[in-house]
Amino acid sequence: MKKVIFLLTFVFWTVLTQGQSSEVYSTKKGAVNGYDVMAYFTESKPLIGTTQFSTIWKDATWYFVSKENLTAFITDPEKYAPQFGGYCAYGTSQGHKVPTDPEAWTIVDGKLYLNYNKDVKMKWNKNQKELIDQANAIWPKIKDALE
Template sequence: MKKPILLLVIFFIGLASLVKAQEKAIFQTEDGAIKGYDAVAYFKDNKAVKGNKNFTYDWNGAKWYFSSKENMKAFKASPERYAPQYGGYCAFGYAQGHAAPTEPDVFTVVDGKLYLNYNQKVQQMWNKDIPGFITKADKNYKAEIEKNKGN
């Protein structure tokens, strides 16, 4: 019974977030993209590392924070390499057809790409078929981008 309720909650949060997703290409809070966490650290340290306000970079309509000047330079040189997939919205959510917010410490790096999830329970569902969910999320995200180009 808990799983259907959780999915309903995620769906309704996703609907509200979808409106925000259409307004902003990158999921961000007042703390910036990835809630102020360092996008490069996921790849270099394989963990979520809080960024430092001394190392910031504005990219794609969002403020990005980094834990070091070196990480900031790496991101500046290749932001698409380090930025999370689906604008930082929940990868599982996009596989289900909606945008949902994410938590910085609930992530997966697959084939050199960063995927964030809504929470640990959602990540457990995501882990059951990561390749299949990536295929679905890629398709849904691409469709959302195309739809928004017309607006």
């Protein structure tokens, strides 16, 4: 009986601590692994943000390299936050919430998209329009699902 209680307790604790129902892909380093999402637009490259310039939005901490980037993000986070909460755009188009590599990114029609890695980004690049349409249709159904 003790083993059954231990097992149930373990399963319950695992469920509570493992799965996160987050609309934003975030790690211990912050949203988008601590990268400044504004830098993709302003510098055309990923840059790691600092704790000096940070904000909380959608239950995630976002870091920036400058006060200007932080202010621009706070003014219009929906404009600059990565699509699909920073989860892999290709993965979202396939119905999955998948982590991303901040180095595997694209801006399409003024929107930031991230991918799992550079190989997946190559697949993504081949058919972006269709995959964006697919991901846009699927995202509302999976955005609150456990990762």
